[in-house]
Structures are given as structure tokens and as C-alpha cells.
Amino acid sequence: MDADLTEEAERFGDVSKILMRTGPLANEKNFGTLFSPAVSFEPMPEVLQFIRTMARVLVVGAGGLGCELLKDLALSGFGNIDVIDMDTIDISNLNRQFLFRKVDVGRPKATVAAEFVMRRINGITVTPHYCPIQNKDAAWYKQFQIIVLGLDSIEARRWLNAMVCSLVEYETSETGERKPDLSSVIPMVDGGTEGFAGHVRVIYPGISGCFECTLDLFPPQQTVPLCTIAETPRNAAHCILYAHLIEFPREFPDGKADKDDPEYQQWVFQRAAARAQQFSISGVTLMHTQGVIKNIIPAIASTNAIVAAACANEALKIVCNCAPYLDNNLMYMGAQGLYAPTFKYERNPQCLVCGQGVVLETSRTTTLTLLMELMAEDQRLRLKSPSIRVEGGKQGDTIYMRGILEDEYRQRLDMPLHTLFDSGTELIVTDPGVPTPLKVIVTFADIME
């Protein structure tokens, strides 16, 4: 071992014990890894060196979970961490988002978190990205060995899941089976907390159940009937929602409600307080107002700490292959004592986001009518009246629509496919006979250079 590495091994003594020694739980037998034939774990100093210098981790979100994640990952030895978050620091974050101080209020979370961790831990690079996750493209996400999610929105999770699943490339084995090319699979560790409850989930895009496969398990947000809000408010939240949903659009028909704007929050609070008085309802406070309009569920610091620690643990196991990783979900229920069952989310074979789709090969001069005939004959599809859409089509995104819009698209039927989209394009196909949309990839056998 060279001198630098010895020093690093000492500095990260606890992690080194896992990465440089064998033990009853070490992954020498290759429990639950992706590789076939199995690649077993060999304890050695180079594994530590790998996470110190080469492996790149992306942390998505620098809020309650994100702060914990950055600290945990950095102290686990990861030397190159990127963090992306579009928010700025609010004074109400300071009780649990411990990388931020009062002077940081108003500054980007990602930037301040990165500065703090780099100041505190020598020899680590944390690169902040103060922007929405949607601003980054596939090439950017491809740089990372692993992505750890500390998000609070289903929408952001869905977007990121779809992005990372789209990076998976497939190869055809000798037996003709299409399999994900493992070097294109970026594992995701998704952490989430809500009050005393939390989860940790490991997603191998294209291999294990993705977020979209199991979206049905997340219930839509609870909403209060509009007539209750308008006519029979019973609690403080109803009064706040009245000001937010009914009074504001009425008084400012062209105004946009900015839920994060303190002035707007104050406006809603005052209106809600007046309404509460009218109905003899108590409990309208500015804090409650913020909670209701921003749909905030009380965040509990210890839940974040527990969930983030479990996420960092999974990240280390996955990147180093040093121990079997979680397969594939852990629930933490802090309100019911120390209870944290694990179970496996199954894949939905028809999932549009992580499924491989059906590949159809044809000629570039095939007409749309003919393509639909192919879709009807193909045993995997058997579609009788498909509607087709692509992202970035040459004549617009909709290729063909049935139903009320069909007349607008009929003239497309005789057009050759190459005038509508490129070879290898992923078509999204829906059909009344099939409950879920399907992914069809059309390649042109006579592709022209």
C-alpha cells in the first residue's frame, strides 16, 4: 500500500474495516448482485481508493434529507459528490437542515450545503447545481455511478426515474434475449420521509421495479371538497384554503399565487384570519397558513437522519459491492416503535418507463397504414386501433390519433415513416383494447446515412 493510501485507510478507519477485511457478512459469495457470472467482493485498499477518487455520486435534493445524505456520504469516504437543488434557504429550514445558518437564508441550498461539507471535510469535492433537475440532460446524468434521492415530491421522483430508466441500453444475448447492458444501468437509492414514517428503496432501472411500476401505491393528495371550503368551513385549514383557492383568484384574476412569497403568505393569513373570525374558528396562524398552502407535512429531524443513514449505507454497498444490498424496499415506521420491515416491489412488465418495449423492424418507406397493419399482426401487440405519439416527431409529436381528433390526422396514413420520425424512435402507442400504453421501437432496416 502506498503512503497516501495508508493515510486514507487510517482516516476512514471504520469504512476501511468493511472494505479491506473479509467477514461473515462480506459479499464474497456474491449474494444478490447483478453480475452473471457473479463478481464477488474482494476486500482490498483499491476499493477505498475507488470511492475516494473515481466514483461519482449525485445527491438530488439538499433539504432535510439532502443535508443528512451529504454528511453521511462524505463521511463514508465518497470523495466526489454532486448535489442538485432548485430551492433557496428559508428560515424555517434551520431547525433540521443543519448545514445552513441564519446568514445563509435566501442563498441556494445546494451551494451552501456544498460549501459547508467542503469546509468541514478535507479532500472532498462537492459540486453544487442550483437549478431544477429538468435542466440537466441525459449526458449529464450518465456521469454518475449512483444517484441518491432525497426528494419530497412525487413529480420530481417520476421525472428523475424516467430519465435514469431512459439511460438503460439493451443488448441482445446469444439466445436472442434482449438484456440491459449493465454498464448503462445507474442504480438509484430513493429516500423519503413523512413525519415519523420513512422509506428507503433501491431501484436498478431495467432490472428491478421502478418508481413508475408502483406508482399506484402512492395515493393522490388528500383534498377538501370545494363546497366545504366555500360554504361550511369547519377548521382553520378550510379558512386558509378559502383565501388561497377562492379569494385570491377572485381579487387578482391575472395574478399568480407564489406560495413561497412571504407577502403572499401574509395576505392569505390575514384573509383566512378574518374568515375564521366570521365562523368562530380558531387556530389560523401564519405558520399554519404556510403549512397548508405549501402542503407541508411536519418534518422530523430524527426520521431524516435514520432514512439518510440507511440510504448512504445502501450507496456504499452498491458502489463497492461489499455487502448484499437492499432488495428492494425498507419501511421505517417510527410512530410504532422500532419497526422497519423490508419487502420487494415487483416490476410491472408493461411499465412504459422501465420496460424494453417491442421492437418492429421495417422499411423507411413503409406507410403509416402499413405500420398499423404490422401492429395488428404482431403477436406481441395485436392492436386494432392504435394511437401513436413520439417526443420530437418531424411533423409534430402526435403521429396518429383516433377518436375526436382523427380527421386531423387521416392524411398521414399514406405518408412514409421516415417523414414522420427517425429510425430507432420510441413510439408511445395506446389502444382501447389494451389497458396500459405500450412502447414500440421502430427501426428502419434500410436506414440511409
Added chain:
Amino acid sequence: MYSLGGMIKLFSLKQEKAAEDQASASTPSTKKVAPGLIRMQKDMSELKLEKGMKIEFPNGKDDLMNFKVTVMPDEGIYRSGKFTFDFKVPASYPHDAPKVICETTVFHPNIDMDGHVCLNILREDWKPVLTIQSIIMGLQFLMLEPNADDPLNKEAARMMEDNRSKFTQLVRDTFKGRQMQVGAKRYDFPRFE
């Protein structure tokens, strides 16, 4: 020599691949259709409009997430009126319900003077299995059978309950394009031939 662990092996594979990608520069940019839009494609292609209904796409037919549906009841208190509902479908559809606003000024117990619509499946009873078709059917029903139990326009609801024929007459009067005082404000009502 060491034979390195799995992830490290993968790492070098990835680096090779990235180099290849850059060299060939031919990897097609795979753009993703937003999940909400995919579901809208299905909803739209399977939508059936009854006689007297109309759908318009103000941003063009490619933008399925924003559209207006016009309902023309052929019976009931609101017969021969034309009521346009503006639909804004969120990217998170069908996890979240579309936002629907009635753009036509109407005196109706379940629609307020700002166009908010009180339809249970748009809020508390929304489920991802419901479709645009279900919402349109709900709106159609609302125009046929106004319901005074869950009022959004209290004045309309009270009048409908107290004196249905007077309420009907008043609604029919608004159809002549009159002005009417509702609450603290006067409103111009559209004229229906």
C-alpha cells in the same frame, strides 16, 4: 494483479463506453414523453363526445394537456345554454386531477361566479382510474341536475330549493343576455339563442 470488484469493473466499462459515445457521436437523443401526456393520449383517443358537445385545443392539437369542452344541455333548467369548461391537465395526471374552470358566467348552485366547479371527482373523490370522459360526464350531469345540497353559489342553491320555478325562470332570463346582481356584484350573462 488484483481482479477488481464488480462496480469497479463496471466503472471502467462505463468509461470505455463514454469514450465510444463521444467518438461516434451518433447516440440518438432519446427524449421522453411525459407520463401524464401518455395517459392523456389514451384518454383523448378513447373519448366519446355526445351530440351537442364540442372540444377545442387552443394551443393546437399537439398540446393535449390544455383544452376546452363545451356542454350544451338539451333538457333541464340549463337547456340550450352553451357552457365552456377550461381543462388544465397537470404533468402529474392521472395521479392528480385536472383543473377545471367554467368560463361561461352561469347562475348555478354548484358553480360560483368565478367559475369554480364543485364536482366531487375533481377534488376529494378523484382516483387515477378516472378519465377525462368521467369528468365530462360529471359536468354534463351537473348541468342537467344541479344539486342544492353542496352549494358553491349559496344564493342559487337557496332559491332553487325555495322556489324551483322562480329559479328556473331566473336562469332562463339570464339566457337572454341580461345583467343580474349576485352577491355584491352585477354580472353580465351571455345570451343564448
